[in-house]
Amino acid sequence: MAVDHPESPTPGTVRPGGRTARVRTAVLRAAEDALVEHGFAGLDLGDIAQRAEVGRTTVYRRWGSTTALVADLLADMAEQSLPRTHSGSLTEDLRANARLVRRTLADPRQGALFRAVIVAANCDAGAAEALQRFYRVRIAEWAPCVAEAVERGELPADTDPAEVVRAVSAPLYYRMFTTADPLDEAAADRAAAAAEAAARAGAYRR
Amino acid sequence: MAVDHPESPTPGTVRPGGRTARVRTAVLRAAEDALVEHGFAGLDLGDIAQRAEVGRTTVYRRWGSTTALVADLLADMAEQSLPRTHSGSLTEDLRANARLVRRTLADPRQGALFRAVIVAANCDAGAAEALQRFYRVRIAEWAPCVAEAVERGELPADTDPAEVVRAVSAPLYYRMFTTADPLDEAAADRAAAAAEAAARAGAYRR
């Protein structure tokens, strides 16, 4: 008897053995599916628990809220970053990045997931921080393409590589949020060309 | 007695007199306040009814859901479109537009409102359509700046004016959603300069 178990600091951190890890991945997968199907607003922790074949209580205990669960999912997603291209041409690399982003957002599953995750980030500070971390990782992966172009003398010396990479994604996200137009490859190529032209003109100098 | 009142088609459309109009504006104001304070996720129709000093039933009857209420709010916001500038210079007009967008998103109240409204659009088809309409109005207001620049020969003849205006806003929205950095005036000016450079280079030709 002694003391009545006063809750461990954070469940899953003290004994992260087989079962605990199994539960975490099962729940994250289930959360992903649920987000894709119902979006963030329609998220129900009980439903996720069922999909993961895990007790409702477990989900509530380990994550507590839908936003905390999404934040954890984002941390997980950040670890699976896609490798950048190394074409040696700024034009090609930016276009490859734009097309990758376009494909991701246009894909029914991934697109829905990204929308849901961005919505979650706007509902909770923890999820927002996780989302920022995610994009920092993504941008850092591709920034070297631009940095190398700067070294080759293709772009002004004080060009901010991260800003150029963000400039490629920005119009695609903006389009997804504010219009109903499909995100086609032409839009991706336009985004890449625009970012490159602006960079060459020195619009992204620090 | 005769028939038992079988619900009017849409409340507020048959007798849009003083009281009905008063209720609508009071509820829309209250919804705006609630969105700014709690965001879309924390929206409660009961709370809005109290703020508006209106019966809960009225809000549920006339709007039914939080997303429908936000859609109506967006329709209301679209009517108060801000007039564009007429400086005669593409550079100046784009910068003025960028600064206006920046000021709107950086303002604690307006910024929170825009985030909330975009979140709502990602949770409901009706709200999404209302949001698209809103941006169509906004873009159409500023597109003539670019169209005039095309006529003056400053930009390629087949430049898509709306696309250029969207290119100004896109980086500002992207930054708001994916980073924690403050939206300063330098970011606005950079967005305007980048859009202009890309447009001059012909990146936005149809």
Add this chain to the structure above:
DNA sequence: ATCCTAACGGAATTGGAGTCCCGTTAAGGG
């Protein structure tokens, strides 16, 4: 191999958002 306890799971409880009922108020036409 055994024990201790972190972590899990089923079931009952609760709390509040959304709905319904029915009486009241005030547009708007005559």
Add this chain to the structure above:
DNA sequence: CCCTTAACGGGACTCCAATTCCGTTAGGAT
């Protein structure tokens, strides 16, 4: 000015997600 009825309002009810309780299972240390 009066009448009809669209629209509003308070309060009771329903239903389901969030929480709590307590017994069970299994990681991992000795």
